[in-house]
Amino acid sequence: MSSPVLQDATQRQPGKGKSVIWPRFLALSSSTALSNDSGTVPYGSRSFAGTAIVQSVDDKTSQFIEGDEVLFLIEPFDLTHLNPENGTPQYLIVDNTMMMKKPRDFSLVAAASLLGSFASAVAAICIALNLSPGQMLDGNDQDADCQALLLVGGATPVGSAVAQVLRVARPNVFFLTTVGSLEEEYDEEGLIAKSTEQILLGGQYVIEHQAEDLVGHLRATLEAEGKSGVECIIDAMWQCGGREDELKGLLNTPYGRVVKARDEEHAAALLSKAGSEIFTHATQASSEVSGGHHVMAILDKMLREGDYKLPSCCDDDTTKYVAKEIPQDFAIRTNIYRRIGDFAHIRTPLDTVPEHRMCIFKYLDQNLLRLVQRDLPLMSIKRILKCALRGLALLHEKDVVHNDVKPNNILVQTQESNAGLKVEQVQLADLEDAAHVAPGGALKGAQLGNIMWRSPESHAMGPMQKPSDMFSFGIVCVYAMIQGVVFGVDKHELTAGVDEFAIVIERQISSFADEDGFQAFLSYIGEDSPWHEIFQLLKRGFGAEQPREPFELWQGDVMKNENFKSLVSGLTNFDPNKRLTAQEALSHEWFADV
Structure with a gap:
């Protein structure tokens, strides 16, 4: 590489009697980043590309701009002297x-x-x-x-x-x-x-x-x-x-x-x-937008009439759609959907309306939260759960964490008949809190998901990864089978000064935190987490007078099924690193007949 062609900064600054003719490239740096054999490049100097780029701007960069002139500005910048009228x-x-x-x-x-x-x-x-x-x-x-x-x-x-x-x-x-x-x-x-x-x-x-x-x-x-x-x-x-x-x-x-x-x-x-x-x-x-033009025609009508907040509408063939406003960063949300692609068991938009931050979805008439109260047959429950799990498995395959797995985010299209309620379609929905998490990465600094369904590490503000979704899905499975919200807290019954979070976490510890899993969990969130001491304090509340009630010892007809207990225990292991993955859960014996 040839020696840099350097000129004194005073020859290049307006106000010093010289005119600046801007090159194609302007380089900004600290005083230590750009150097050459003779020392640091002077402020305002020019050189041929690559000859003075040593550290962050490496040799590959020099191949791009070989033969082009670069103006190097070293801190402190006095940019008020530079005149953009002489080119940019x-x-x-x-x-x-x-x-x-x-x-x-x-x-x-x-x-x-x-x-x-x-x-x-x-x-x-x-x-x-x-x-x-x-x-x-x-x-x-x-x-x-x-x-x-x-x-x-x-x-x-x-x-x-x-x-x-x-x-x-x-x-x-x-x-x-x-x-x-x-x-x-x-x-x-x-x-x-x-x-x-x-x-x-x-x-x-x-x-x-x-x-x-x-x-x-x-x-x-x-x-x-x-x-x-x-x-x-x-x-x-x-x-x-x-x-x-x-x-x-x-x-x-x-x-x-x-x-x-x-x-x-x-x-x-x-x-x-x-x-x-x-x-x-x-x-x-x-x-480019996906979906048919009829969806946009419906939305146009809704917007013109000022009723765009209505939950759903129909086109001529009676297919129902729902227009949903996305309060979060619209570009990030739509990118998540693009990453996922079309999949039968995940609700993705048929169309988008960026100017109104809206997505158009197919409307499904039920969700698991409501359906469970209708005493569904066991096979229907297992089919719904397995379809939702397939959706979750695809998200995880794409390195997307849902962060809000709960029964009302499992949508179901049903049809009534003389033979009973028929399940036609199941979709995992509401990806507003979903995030792409690269392998080895994690989410921190927020309590994502509903308090009754989130994982212990989600309560502790991370690290949240795919296992966090699996814990939530395990609690959904329990809800679907026993028809009860395990961590539901009636706020009207809260004792003065007792936080709802404390009750939920205490119940999680009681049901799922054996000693090995609990210690592994503490290591997982780290000693520097403010929740490290909170979890230990709540754990110390259990003893002879208030013993834990491990999930494996729960009573009832549902708990007589060893395969179901094995599935839930694997999904809700207090150690996130030992929880079943979505693919492992799909292969579990409890789902074998679905």
Whole structure:
């Protein structure tokens, strides 16, 4: 690699008697990230691509931009001296080192504060787009000359926040992210998963909890002004090095369709063509809707008449549909459905209406919560449970955790006849709390699901993984067979000062927590969890005067079936790592005759 061609910064700054002619690439970095044989690259210097990129911006990147000039800006940035009237860079390069610093509140950035690396980065992005920070918030990008941004090292906490800002506020700008494996040292505070995918996607748990001061403010501002988010982003995942496991997991992200680059040359071609052709194609692909036009015609009628909140309506062939408003991040929800695809035992939308944040579903007339009260035949109950379990197994196969498994989320289409009630269709529904969790990852920081059906680790705010769904499904099985809500608490009967959570957790410990499983559970949630001591305190409440009532010792006709007891015991093991998987449960002897 040849020596960098460096020029003094004073020759490149307006106000110093020199005019800045912007190159295609603008590189931002901390003072230690970009260096060369002669030492650190001076602020405002130029060099040929790749010659001064040593750390985060690696040799692969240099192959993209070989022969192009790069303007390197080393902190502290004084971007007020740069004049975008002399042209704008086509690509912005930001290195990992700079992006690792904690984000500042977005109101400071919007006020054009240039203090701190994150504010500097956002200000530089505005300049690269030929926008003021105010215009960036307003979403007015008609004057933006930049065709694409190349963010190197997006798989960091602050990098994800920057990407999220651009994806929400700049929907008409083609955005490319290059992502490599996440190094352990990046997770200084232990707040982010060691998963490239989870950090890149900036899922609701990473972004909202880790960069809430920035992204939350931006989202609130945009929602208050009635603005929608990004429709389609294409990420060229060249830095995955062709590893199929990483590439496969990143297809169809919540922020748009991922284009897999075959190799560095293909990725370079994607970058060079990051204009209207690719962007138009991607936008069209993302706007395609599934389902028949008759569904949209029905919805149009509902919207025109102002009755779009009605629970359901029918088309000419009497098929019923339900229009459901999605209060959560609509893009993330629809991406979950895309990841799942069409499956008979999961309720997925027939159509979507993004402008109203609505999904159109086929309407099923019953749910397991109500049906159980009708004294269904045993085979009907087992069929419903097994169909729901098939749906759960598919979710887990796609690395999706449902997070809200309960009887009223198991929908059933029935038909009355002289022979009795016939079960026609079963679907696992309501994926509003569902999340994609990559292998080895987990959800933390929230109590997901209904209090009466959630797992012990869900009460403890994580780690929540596929076994959490299996515990909930085990409790659903018990409900279906004994026709009673095991952990139901009548709030009117609560003793003053006694929390409902304490009663539910106490019952879980009583029914399912043998000593080995309980100790394994404590290790699973970790000593640093505030719930570690709470669970131990509740466990100490059992003794000679108040003994546990293990599930295996319950009485009743249902409990005479050893296969059923074996199934539920396997699903509700207090140690999440020892619970039955969905596939193992499907193969259990209790379901053999269904």
